[in-house]
Amino acid sequence: MDSDLVLIIVVATALAFDFTNGFHDTANAVATSISTRAMSPRAAVLMSATLNFVGAFISLEVAATVAKGIVESDAITPTIVFGGLIGAIAWNLATWWFGLPSxxxxxxxxxxxxxxxxxxxPDAILSDGLIEKVMVPALVAPILAFxxxxxxxxxxxxxxxxxxxGPVNHGYKLGQLVSGxxxxxxxGTNDAQKTMGIITLALVxxxxxxADDFDVPTWVVISSATAIALGTxxxxxxxxxTMGSRIIKMDPAQGFSAQSAGAAVVLTASHLGFPLSTTHVISGGVMGAGAAKRLSAVRWGVxxxxVLAWVLTLPAAALIGGLAYGLTSLFGNDAVxxxxVGLSVVALIAAAFGQRLRRGPALTAAEA
Amino acid sequence: MLAAIEWGKLGELLYVAPIAGIVVAVTYAFVILGLSRAGDSRRNGAAAAATFYGLVALVAGAAFIGSVVYAISIIVSK
Incomplete structure (x- = not known):
């Protein structure tokens, strides 16, 4: 009974993470299109949400489970996964709050x-995996896209x-529909897999x-696709x-170049089995498209x-994930x-958003 | 520690990705150039030039669409 309760909470937390993943990464695909007015904000997010939903059904390669090769697989328990998800959600919300793509x-x-x-x-952590799957891609992705x-x-x-x-701008705006x-x-194919992998891991x-032979349950696929699409x-x-107008003020040609170069880098890397972060790639692409026109066109402070948020992502999420696990284990019983911890996190998030709402409306689509 | 890095894949990525990105940029720029000049030529009554630039746009458009279809096949075949 206790373990079923933990499982239900882990699944709910994984779907919450999937939702934050969606809204955190909406910018990757739509920011340049919105900024250059290739699409209206609502049309852009609707297009992105739909394609994220579709993308989630295309590949079910759970072998790409996110922590594989980074943490000893025997060491992973549902409670560790729960702690990890809390760390990731907290960092996603913190970076979103400050408008930083990570x-x-x-x-x-x-x-x-x-x-x-x-x-x-420390024995549970595979440092080679961290270098191969986190540090090298984090260095390569933005520089190559730039x-x-x-x-x-x-x-x-x-x-x-x-x-x-006139015709040039119109042409590049149309091109952005394709690249976006x-x-x-x-x-959708990359990121919804993470949640499917996490939920499947918890079910196993x-x-x-x-453990040896399983298919991803249909409800896991549908719920993960729905959560990331709703988040998007x-x-x-x-x-x-930030991505669309605070790094550079871009024209449609720059928006298209950033997106198409980013797509080329992401898909080439994916084809070679060298997955890169779409956030790092598109951010590097936007900076590159601006800097090539004029170095001073890029707001280097932003x-x-x-870049600072990227450097802090792993240690900060690890700190919060470790803290969440530590607090959970203080109670002795996993379920309690x-x-x-789950209720405390929900209360903290509600308090933060409540305070924000009392101070006035957050940024709206029209401002983006 | 360096053994953990798949140098072969990384090296391939470093030259294939720029080629792919530049091919897309060039083909799409020629689509726009072709369409823009074909329109101007038509308005100026230069039928031959309009046909030539229309063909440029057509060939570049086919190459661009081909690269998009290839990109989708990469996504779908993962």
Whole structure:
């Protein structure tokens, strides 16, 4: 009974994380399209939400479970997963609050690493996996996207530079519909898998699924796809604003170059089995498209804050994940601890949002 | 520690991704260039130039659509 209760709470928390993943990463696909007025904000998030939902059904490769190769698989329990999810949700909400794009995957990895570290000690952490799956991709993704988007915009300006701006801008706005859609579809296939993997892991750990041979239950696929799509549709307007207009003031050609270069980098990496964070890629692409036109076009202070958030993602999520696991285990009984920590987190989030609402409306779609 | 990095994949990524990104940028820029100049040529009564630039847009558009279809096939075949 206790373990079933823990399982239910872990599943609910995983879906909550999926929701935050959706609204946190909405900006990756739609910010440039909204900023250049290629699409209206509502149409853009609706398109992105729909394609995220569709993307979630395309691939069911649970082998890509997010913590695989980073934490000893024998060490993972539903309570560690719960702690990791709390760390990831907290970091996603904190970075959203400050309008900073950061990787939800790295937040989840950080949360699970922190919880596993507190539960099992340093031996449970596989440092090679951390280097391969977190540190190298975090370095490669933004730099590569920066360079590719920079070259792409220079080539584009060279080819269309002498044409009348009206048709050129219109053409690139149409192109952004395609590049933004590709990004959303790729995001859905990548990110909904994390939640499916986490829920499946919890079901295996609880004995609801056999460990050696299992299929992802249909309800897991549908609920994960729905949570990420709803999160995407709700729109993380603060991050959309940062990505779309606070890093650079972009024209449609720059928006297209950032998105298409980003999509090329993400899909090439995916094809080679070298998954990169879509957040890191599109942020690097936006900076590259701006810097290639004029270095001073990029607000380097904003860019610096974003990079700082990336550096802090893993340790901060690990700290919160470890703390959540530690608090849970203080109660001795897993179910009581998970319920207590879960309720406390919900209360904290409600209090923070309540305070924000009393101070006035948050950023709206129209401002983005 | 460095052994953990898959250098082969990383190296391939570093040259394939820029090529893919630039191919998309070039093909789409030629679509816009072709359509824009074809329209101007038509308005100026230069039928031959309009046809030529229309063909440029058509070929570049086919290449662009091909790259998008290939991208979708990568997403679907994961």
């Amino acid at each position: 990787s939800s995957s790295h937040a989840l990895i950080g949360g699970v690493v922190g919880a596993a570290l507190v539960a099992e000690g 360079v590719v988007a920079g070259i792409a915009i220079l080539v584009a300006y060279r080819i269309v530079g002498r044409q009348r701006p 859609s590709l990004f959303s579809l790729a995001h 750990a609880n004995g609801n699924l056999p 549709y709700s729109g993380g307007w603060r991050i959309i604003r 860019a610096g804050n974003i 601890g998970v319920v207590a």
